[in-house]
Structure formats: structure tokens, C-alpha cells
Amino acid sequence: MRNLKITLQYDGTNYVGWQRQARGTSIQGLLEDALEPIAGTRITVHGAGRTDAGVHALAQVASVSFPGAHDAPVLARALNAVLPTDVRVLSVADVPADFHARFSAVGKTYEYRIVNAPIVSPFLVRYAWHIHHDLDVDAMKRASSHLIGMHDFAGFQGAGSDVASSQRTIQAIDWENGRGHDNPLVIRLRGDGFLRHMVRNIVGTLVEIGGGRWMSDRILDILASRDRSQAGTTAPAHGLFLVRVEYSTD
Amino acid sequence: MRNLKITLQYDGTNYVGWQRQARGTSIQGLLEDALEPIAGTRITVHGAGRTDAGVHALAQVASVSFPGAHDAPVLARALNAVLPTDVRVLSVADVPADFHARFSAVGKTYEYRIVNAPIVSPFLVRYAWHIHHDLDVDAMKRASSHLIGMHDFAGFQGAGSDVASSQRTIQAIDWENGRGHDNPLVIRLRGDGFLRHMVRNIVGTLVEIGGGRWMSDRILDILASRDRSQAGTTAPAHGLFLVRVEYSTD
Numbered sequence: 001m002r003n004l005k006i007t008l009q010y011d012g013t014n015y016v017g018w019q020r021q022a023r024g025t026s027i028q029g030l031l032e033d034a035l036e037p038i039a040g041t042r043i044t045v046h047g048a049g050r051t052d053a054g055v056h057a058l059a060q061v062a063s064v065s066f067p068g069a070h071d072a073p074v075l076a077r078a079l080n081a082v083l084p085t086d087v088r089v090l091s092v093a094d095v096p097a098d099f100h101a102r103f104s105a106v107g108k109t110y111e112y113r114i115v116n117a118p119i120v121s122p123f124l125v126r127y128a129w130h131i132h133h134d135l136d137v138d139a140m141k142r143a144s145s146h147l148i149g150m151h152d153f154a155g156f157q158g159a160g161s162d163v164a165s166s167q168r169t170i171q172a173i174d175w176e177n178g179r180g181h182d183n184p185l186v187i188r189l190r191g192d193g194f195l196r197h198m199v200r201n202i203v204g205t206l207v208e209i210g211g212g213r214w215m216s217d218r219i220l221d222i223l224a225s226r227d228r229s230q231a232g233t234t235a236p237a238h239g240l241f242l243v244r245v246e247y248s249t250d
Numbered sequence: 251m252r253n254l255k256i257t258l259q260y261d262g263t264n265y266v267g268w269q270r271q272a273r274g275t276s277i278q279g280l281l282e283d284a285l286e287p288i289a290g291t292r293i294t295v296h297g298a299g300r301t302d303a304g305v306h307a308l309a310q311v312a313s314v315s316f317p318g319a320h321d322a323p324v325l326a327r328a329l330n331a332v333l334p335t336d337v338r339v340l341s342v343a344d345v346p347a348d349f350h351a352r353f354s355a356v357g358k359t360y361e362y363r364i365v366n367a368p369i370v371s372p373f374l375v376r377y378a379w380h381i382h383h384d385l386d387v388d389a390m391k392r393a394s395s396h397l398i399g400m401h402d403f404a405g406f407q408g409a410g411s412d413v414a415s416s417q418r419t420i421q422a423i424d425w426e427n428g429r430g431h432d433n434p435l436v437i438r439l440r441g442d443g444f445l446r447h448m449v450r451n452i453v454g455t456l457v458e459i460g461g462g463r464w465m466s467d468r469i470l471d472i473l474a475s476r477d478r479s480q481a482g483t484t485a486p487a488h489g490l491f492l493v494r495v496e497y498s499t500d
Contacts, residue, residue: 010372056373085372086375088372088431090431118327119338120338122261122337123261123306
């Protein structure tokens with residue numbers, strides 16, 4: 001059977017997230033529904049990351065065992081013809097049989113966008129966390145530097161996760177210094193993998209530090225504690241974008 | 251009575267346009283509804299440009315005679331507290347009694363966005379015209395250069411307009427060479443004023459030229475003919491943004 005890699009972009013606003021749920025429309029479900037009449041059978045797609053309800057993706061990756069003989073570009077067009085316009089297939093490619101969107105991934109990049117201004121642009125209101133009070137971005141950057149490297153991120157892990165280890169490596173955190181109602185502050189995190197809600201819990205904590213509630217080295221305490229209750233609130237889903245998934249074959 | 255200048259940003263997707271209509275929600279109507287309980291009476295606001303249904307604004311300007319004594323920033327906050335999040339008041343300022351948003355305007359800038367790619371990003375689908383076939387942007391630029399300066403733009407004027415003269419001056423047309431599903435081609439037009447549907451008719455014509463149906467100098471024929479039927483189709487509203495309104499007092 002062929003193995004396909006499908007790269008997708010989506011606006012998560014109207015969805016319950018990547019993963020199929022009992023209620024609500026998921027990206028995974030939409031993609032499986034779109035594939036079923038083409039494949040002539042129900043097939044399961046596997047996503048690289050289970051983006052939560054409301055989280056967006058610039059390039060989510062899915063893999064699927066596909067029984068048909070259609071050319072990959074024809075498949076991409078056929079899928080886009082039936083998917084809603086807020087979900088687009090960017091590409092379909094044949095990949096080796098051992099490729100798995102999730103287990104083959106060696107790195108991921110997420111972006112979190114914050115509008116730090118009294119008002120938020122109508123064009124960003126669904127795509128950034130609106131924070132009215134002034135953030136001390138320098139303090140946030142200093143704090144974030146403590147996260148670079150290999151750490152046990154249990155203190156930043158959301159409840160209900162089933163992963164074996166909460167050790168992860170963050171390779172880089174890059175910032176774009178936006179300010180004003182239509183120019184977001186962007187925090188870009190690149191790592192070998194991220195725990196459930198990890199980016200949103202990190203950003204929620206950095207925002208507490210940026211607002212002056214905590215000092216920068218609070219990050220060190222949270223890492224050492226491995227206790228989620230020490231970190232800040234979970235930043236809202238609609239500011240988060242899955243930007244890229246890396247594979248060793250790239 | 252005080253005279254106020256109100257600068258607004260809006261996502262036009264859900265509205266019938268700037269101007270109050272018998273049916274549907276207009277930006278003008280929303281703003282008047284928001285002002286009424288603050289002013290204690292119904293007051294009419296005047297917009298710099300009557301953006302059509304679906305057209306967006308980065309900085310529309312309105313003027314209004316306002317009876318209250320509220321500080322301008324307080325008014326801005328009060329309006330934003332009741333306006334929907336896809337309409338934001340960027341600023342409120344006291345201006346001289348003779349200021350009128352429309353009649354005092356000496357220039358306007360519009361932007362038209364085109365995604366020229368097989369697919370369009372979910373994040374741009376409401377904010378750009380999606381054109382699948384390859385556009386010859388160089389031919390479009392050459393054609394657009396014929397529009398610079400003072401001309402009778404009757405050939406690019408939509409039906410149902412009541413203006414006395416169709417003579418206007420375009421001072422500049424600037425291009426941003428975007429390409430690909432998430433990187434729009436941007437055409438930015440600055441002029442002393444624009445006729446009804448003028449920008450959209452210009453863009454519709456440029457797209458015919460970019461697609462190879464017409465040569466660049468077709469623009470000269472349309473200008474000379476003063477005949478709307480010689481120009482291309484009206485480009486869709488959702489790619490158009492009112493970017494800036496200029497006043498001699500700026």
C-alpha cells in the first residue's frame with residue numbers, strides 16, 4: 001500500500017482541534033471524510049501534532065496508508081475541492097512505508113502571537129492573544145532563555161497527558177518585537193517535541209513575568225518543581241500556530 | 251458643538267458596507283448605534299469613503315457633531331466596549347468645526363490584495379482575491395503606469411454614481427510582489443479621490459491584462475473611451491482595503 005504525507009494549513013477557529021472527537025468537527029475527521037470517497041473505504045490519518053481546539057496550523061503534517069493510484073497533485077486538488085476553505089491541503093507526497101507523521105517527526109516549531117496594545121485589530125482578534133497592560137518583553141526574553149536546552153518540562157505540562165517522559169529539548173526561542181494593535185509580538189519555539197499545552201503554559205508564564213507578577217528566574221523554579229501549579233495560566237488557544245514539523249528525511 | 255474625528259479599522263466580511271442600508275448591518279449604523287446612548291440622542295456620522303459590502307478598512311475616518319463633554323480617549327474606549335470585535339475605533343480626536351471626513355479629505359490610499367497561486371491560505375481567503383492562473387505581473391505594472399496622473403476615469407466608474415466629475419488624479423501605484431498561497435500580491439493606489447468601484451474595476455482590468463487577454467495599452471483605450479463596458483470585470487470586494495485618508499491638516 002502507498003504511504004502518503006499530507007501537509008495542511010488550517011484556521012483552527014471553527015474546529016475542536018486536530019483529533020477526532022465524539023462531538024464537533026475536527027481537522028482529522030474532515031480529512032478522513034474527504035479521503036473516504038476517493039479511497040473507496042474509511043482510512044485513518046495520523047497527525048504530527050494534536051493541535052487543540054482553536055489552535056491554527058501553517059503546516060501540519062499527516063500520514064496515511066492509501067489504497068488508490070491517483071497522482072499526488074491530483075489527490076491534493078481533489079481534497080481541496082471538498083474541504084472547507086479554512087482547511088487547505090498544501091501538498092501530498094508519496095513517502096517510504098516507514099514514514100509516520102508523528103513518530104518520524106524529529107522537531108516541531110510553534111509560534112505564539114500576542115497583541116500588546118489597548119485594542120486589537122479586527123484582522124488579528126482570532127489569531128493573537130490580546131493583552132492590554134504593558135509587557136516587559138526584555139524580562140520575558142531573559143526568562144525564556146532559561147528554557148533553552150534539555151529539561152524536564154513537567155511543570156509546563158497540561159493535565160491528562162499520557163507521555164512516558166516529560167523530558168524535552170528546546171533548541172531555540174526567537175522573538176519578533178511587534179507592538180500596537182496590528183503588529184503582534186511573536187514568540188517562536190523550536191524543539192524536538194512539546195508536551196500537552198506546553199507552549200501555552202510557557203507563554204502564560206512568560207506573560208506573568210512580563211506583567212511584573214514574577215521575576216525572570218521563576219522559570220527555573222517551575223522547571224525544578226516539576227509542578228504545573230507553579231506555572232502561569234494556560235495562554236488561550238487562538239494565539240498558537242503549529243508552524244513546521246521536521247523529519248530527518250527533509 | 252464639538253466636532254470629532256473618529257478613525258476606524260474594520261473587517262468588512264460581515265457587513266453591507268460603510269453606509270446605512272434598509273437591510274443588513276452597516277459600519278455607519280453600528281457606529282451611530284454605539285454613539286446614541288453616549289450622546290443621549292441620535293447623531294449622524296459622516297464617513298470619508300463609502301466602502302462597499304465586504305470591503306475592509308485599515309483606517310476609515312468619520313466625523314460627527316457630538317454634544318457630550320467626554321474626553322476623547324474615554325469615548326474611544328466606550329465605543330470599543332459596545333462595538334463588535336471586527337470593528338475597532340483606533341482613535342477619537344477633537345477637530346475644528348469645519349472638518350468633514352469626506353469633504354475635507356485631500357487624498358486616499360487603497361490596497362488590493364491578490365493571491366496568485368493554485369490554493370489560497372485559510373488566513374487570506376477572506377482578505378484577497380484568489381486567482382489560480384499565472385499572472386504576468388510585469389505586464390500589469392506596465393499597464394498600471396498609464397493610470398498615473400490626472401485622467402477622466404469614467405471608463406472605470408461603476409454604475410449608479412452621482413458625482414459631478416469623473417476626473418481624478420492617481421499620484422502613485424505601488425506593488426508588493428507576493429506569490430504563493432500565503433503571500434499576496436499587493437497593489438496600492440494613492441489618489442486625490444476614487445470613483446465608485448474605480449479601484450476594483452482597475453484591478454479587474456489589470457488582471458485581464460495579467461492573464462494575457464488584453465495588452466497593456468488597453469488601459470489607454472479604456473481611459474479614452476470613457477466607456478465602462480470596455481474595462482474588465484469588477485474585482486471582488488473582499489480583496490480591497492481602505493488604507494488611509496489624508497487631510498490637509500495632517
